[in-house]
Amino acid sequence: MxxxxxxxxxxxxxxxxxxxxxxxxxxxxxxxxxxxxxxxxxxxxxxxxxxxxxxxxxxxxxxxxxxxxxxxxxxxxxxxxxxQAPVDEPVSSGCLERPVGPNVLIGGVLPPAGVDPALVPHWQGMLQVLSAAHNALGSAQIHQSAVREMPVIRGFRERASGGLAVSLRSVEARWAEFASWTADTMGDPQRAAFWLDQALVLAQYADDPALASYVLMRQAQGAVERGDAAAALSLAGRAWQSAGGSAHDRALCAVRQAEAYALAGDGRGSRRAAAEAVRLVGQAEQIGAADDAGVIDLAGPDRRGHDRTGWRTR
The missing domain is CATH 1.10.260 (434 Repressor (Amino-terminal Domain))
Incomplete structure (x- = not known):
């Protein structure tokens, strides 16, 4: 031993x-x-x-x-x-206690088929670490780390039940969205679209409308960049309809609507959506909802601006 x-x-x-x-x-x-x-x-x-x-x-x-x-x-x-073989001296239980959350079972045995609820904040914290390390390590390495972790998260989610399964599905959706973003920054739009589709399905099954709205907003951005006005209008509209009460999130949706209307040649609709985005950014600044409202580009498309204040860092 x-x-x-x-x-x-x-x-x-x-x-x-x-x-x-x-x-x-x-x-x-x-x-x-x-x-x-x-x-x-x-x-x-x-x-x-x-x-x-x-x-x-x-x-x-x-x-x-x-x-x-x-x-x-x-x-x-x-x-x-x-x-190495241990020295013959007793090891007391509890001496290694290093709590990682209120639900961690310290010094106890988890059931063979059980899933620790502390895995939810654990993976949320890991996502923050990866996001913070992105600039230092680069998109490719961070993307690989995220993709390798996804099957692990899915495995525990499939073993869980009830509210814990729903929470893990929501976490999985955020990891999928993060994998999409890192693929996007690598210049791989096909892979980015795949993971974004996965994130949307997971968010919808997890009954997480705010995250689903955020994913739809990113899909609308992709449609604008492809020059697909019809898809951009549809996706931006769905994102706006399902957005929650966050002024910052609604501002992002309004920016995508402004871009979609402009692409479709609807100047009036574009100006109206842009004005709403400006109003919402001001509201977000007042209530402190935006970490840096300046990253929302109200003059035109910003490929990655929204990601710096997106779900990965919340």
């Missing part, structure tokens, strides 16, 4: 629980080391099994070792110690 297996066993951490603690430790280590790459280190089911079995030819990656050292800092100084 390795020290790692003893420590995990003492805490009675399931794979899900370890992933939650590891992900939080990865984010904190990344901040401490000023290295955003560390925040993206994750533990697969296969890796989890191999770690506990001690089935390793060498140590994990340097980044993974740094996270493990941080997570088990009370017991080891180097990650290598975790994969």
């Amino acid at each position: 390795t020290l790692l297996r003893r420590l995990v066993g003492a805490e009675r951490w399931s794979y899900e629980a370890l992933c939650l603690h590891f992900a939080r430790a990865a984010r904190e280590t990344a901040a401490k080391k000023a290295n955003p790459r560390i925040a993206h280190v994750a533990v697969s089911q296969r890796t989890y099994t191999r770690w506990l079995a001690g089935d390793l030819k060498g140590l994990p990656s340097r980044e993974a070792c740094l996270v493990l050292e941080y997570l088990f800092t009370e017991h080891v100084t180097t990650a290598e110690e975790l994969f």
Whole structure:
């Protein structure tokens, strides 16, 4: 038995629980080391099994070792110690407690078919980390990270039930929209459209009209860029109808309507929608709803402006 297996066993951490603690430790280590790459280190089911079995030819990656050292800092100084036989001394349960949310089951066993509700804020936090790291790491790497995570989210969502399943579907929709945005910034409109379609279906099934409206707004933007006036008008109108009470979100929809009307040659409709967008931006500034209202381009299309204050950073 390795020290790692003893420590995990003492805490009675399931794979899900370890992933939650590891992900939080990865984010904190990344901040401490000023290295955003560390925040993206994750533990697969296969890796989890191999770690506990001690089935390793060498140590994990340097980044993974740094996270493990941080997570088990009370017991080891180097990650290598975790994969060696433990010293014969008892390990008390609860000594590794590092809460990641109010619903995390610390020191308990999750049912085999159970899904931890703390996965919802966990993946929301991961999405914020990826969004923040976009400029440092580039679209391609961030897109790959998002796409690799999607099957994991879907797997837990399919095992969940009730309100938790709905919440996970909404989270999955946001990840799909993020994957679409990163594909867009990579210059891959076909892949971006695929993930945006997935995001819309997921948002609708999750009964998340605000997110569905945001996705429709992005689809309307794509239609404008393709020069498809009919599709742009239809999508922008649907986005406006399903938009919630957020002045900022409604302003984005109004911008897309203005662009669609202009593309269709309806100058009056375009001016009317643009005026509404201006009014809503002013309202958003007054109530502090927009992080930076200036990113909403009221003079013409802004390919990525809306993304800087979009769902990924909320």
